[in-house]
Amino acid sequence: MSQFQDKNICLVLSCDRPYYRKRRESNYETYRWFQQNGFSVVFLFAGVEGDEPKLSENHDDTYSLRVPSLEVYELLSHKMELAYKFFSKSGCTGILKIDDDIKIVNPNILQHFVNTELYKYDYLGISIGHYISDGNTVLAIKKYSLNLFKSLRNAKANIKYAGGPFYWVSLKTIQHIAKDGLEYVCEDVSVGYVVGNHSELKNGICNSLLNNVITWNDESEA
Numbered sequence: 001m002s003q004f005q006d007k008n009i010c011l012v013l014s015c016d017r018p019y020y021r022k023r024r025e026s027n028y029e030t031y032r033w034f035q036q037n038g039f040s041v042v043f044l045f046a047g048v049e050g051d052e053p054k055l056s057e058n059h060d061d062t063y064s065l066r067v068p069s070l071e072v073y074e075l076l077s078h079k080m081e082l083a084y085k086f087f088s089k090s091g092c093t094g095i096l097k098i099d100d101d102i103k104i105v106n107p108n109i110l111q112h113f114v115n116t117e118l119y120k121y122d123y124l125g126i127s128i129g130h131y132i133s134d135g136n137t138v139l140a141i142k143k144y145s146l147n148l149f150k151s152l153r154n155a156k157a158n159i160k161y162a163g164g165p166f167y168w169v170s171l172k173t174i175q176h177i178a179k180d181g182l183e184y185v186c187e188d189v190s191v192g193y194v195v196g197n198h199s200e201l202k203n204g205i206c207n208s209l210l211n212n213v214i215t216w217n218d219e220s221e222a
Contacts, residue, residue: 003040005091010039011083013164014100015071016047019221023101030104031062037111039096046071046079053086077182077190084169088178092171093119099165102216109213113206122170123195123203125162126210131189133157157184161192162205165216173201 012031014020031041041062048054048066056064067082069075087095104110118124133156164187169177176198182190195201
């Protein structure tokens with residue numbers, strides 16, 4: 001994976017179904033902006049023949065990564081964990097993970113943020129969440145008959161995390177994720193949990209960017 005050595009990756013979480021394909025097509029300028037500002041853009045999908053992730057290059061110099069998971073919301077952490085494991089050995093500097101529907105409202109401020117702030121952190125987001133559980137949550141994951149999320153299924157939790165649509169993780173953080181795994185159903189909660197277990201990781205929230213510079217909506221597939 002020498003093509004990612006010392007590169008910044010913009011990992012775009014998406015799906016092959018028509019709803020998400022249309023979202024990507026209508027949001028091309030966002031991905032192009034990241035390309036023009038030093039990121040290798042990689043679209044992430046679940047579903048591949050065999051047991052290994054498959055990386056392919058697209059005609060516009062972006063990439064598609066397909067990982068051996070199911071394309072269902074309940075397995076989002078599994079999908080993301082496989083991607084982070086893949087990139088943990090890539091030599092990249094870090095990953096800016098975005099959803100495929102984010103919009104750039106103010107590209108000049110975003111460019112300044114990327115150039116001056118992003119790389120100071122091991123984990124940086126623009127929105128903050130707080131997950132609290134009494135340990136009695138029943139997971140729908142059982143219906144997929146996969147041996148996932150066992151260790152934390154009945155664990156109490158109090159986790160602060162960066163919202164999933166837009167956050168940065170350094171290579172050091174990616175390597176911790178690859179080793180520790182993502183064990184909550186929600187991927188952003190899972191990443192926050194890993195970071196919280198490693199005090200040496202520098203983390204932060206820059207919430208002034210939310211809506212003023214970066215925005216997204218909460219629409220979902222019908």
